[in-house]
Amino acid sequence: MRTLRLAVTVARGYPSGMTYDLPDVRGALTKNRDLSSLTWMRVGGPADWLFQPADMDDLAEFLAALDLCVPVFPMGVGSNLIVRDGGIRGVVIRLGRGFNEIGVAGQMVSAGAAALDAHVAKKAAGEGVDLTFLRTIPGSIGGAARMNAGCYGTYMADVFVEAEAVTRAGERVTLSPADMGFAYRQTELPPDLIVTRVTMEGAG
Numbered sequence: 079m080r081t082l083r084l085a086v087t088v089a090r091g092y093p094s095g096m097t098y099d100l101p102d103v104r105g106a107l108t109k110n111r112d113l114s115s116l117t118w119m120r121v122g123g124p125a126d127w128l129f130q131p132a133d134m135d136d137l138a139e140f141l142a143a144l145d146l147c148v149p150v151f152p153m154g155v156g157s158n159l160i161v162r163d164g165g166i167r168g169v170v171i172r173l174g175r176g177f178n179e180i181g182v183a184g185q186m187v188s189a190g191a192a193a194l195d196a197h198v199a200k201k202a203a204g205e206g207v208d209l210t211f212l213r214t215i216p217g218s219i220g221g222a223a224r225m226n227a228g229c230y231g232t233y234m235a236d237v238f239v240e241a242e243a244v245t246r247a248g249e250r251v252t253l254s255p256a257d258m259g260f261a262y263r264q265t266e267l268p269p270d271l272i273v274t275r276v277t278m279e280g281a282g
């Protein structure tokens with residue numbers, strides 16, 4: 079099995095100067111990836127590694143095999159992130175094409191975490207479901223769930239039914255509203271939990 083090496087050079091809660099095997103993946107794993115081009119503010123240094131998983135299996139298997147000492151940080155489309163010039167240590171995970179499907183059944187809208195809020199609002203509206211509050215928020219559904227994004231007096235918490243996620247250990251979990259711990263523009267989710275899909279109930 080092909081392995082990649084992570085040279086950890088900065089200590090913030092994990093050992094300096096050590097190397098770790100990174101699991102083989104089917105998606106893209108990029109070393110020293112500059113993050114400035116992936117954030118709204120166009121600032122910030124590199125991630126030690128940027129992982130863009132091909133699909134759920136790729137993500138869960140990667141996390142299960144990744145040494146627990148290596149920090150993991152999920153990012154959406156970076157509209158609520160200011161990355162420091164020194165970048166981010168460990169593995170930044172950014173979901174893409176394998177995670178952007180949107181489905182509508184009755185009033186229920188299920189969207190992959192990489193789907194853009196505006197696309198979800200538009201697709202829902204096309205099916206007669208009102209998720210208008212998402213229309214002008216320049217983020218992804220994963221970011222909207224994590225941040226309890228809101229607009230026009232409606233928040234993710236108001237429409238949230240459940241979410242699928244993958245823990246740092248690679249376990250697939252389903253999150254209820256209580257698990258989310260919604261508060262104003264924040265939740266109580268662990269910072270290294272990756273939300274992969276969100277189901278919302280819109281108004282008719």
Ligand SMILES: Cc1cc2nc3c(=O)[nH]c(=O)nc-3n(C[C@H](O)[C@H](O)[C@H](O)COP(=O)(O)OP(=O)(O)OC[C@H]3O[C@@H](n4cnc5c(N)ncnc54)[C@H](O)[C@@H]3O)c2cc1C
Nearest residue numbers: 152154155156157158159217218220221222224227228273
């Ligand atoms: C011009 C402008 C207008 C805005 N207007 C609004 C507004 O009206 N209402 C509002 O609420 N916000 C607004 N925001 C803030 C921002 O758009 C929201 O917070 C948005 O939900 C962030 O989504 P994102 O995909 O960009 O997440 P990021 O900025 O990439 O990440 C934000 C946080 O979410 C976490 N995260 C991202 N994806 C995942 C995932 N899949 N799983 C787990 N955690 C994840 C990250 O770790 C980080 O902690 C605005 C921002 C800008 C720049």
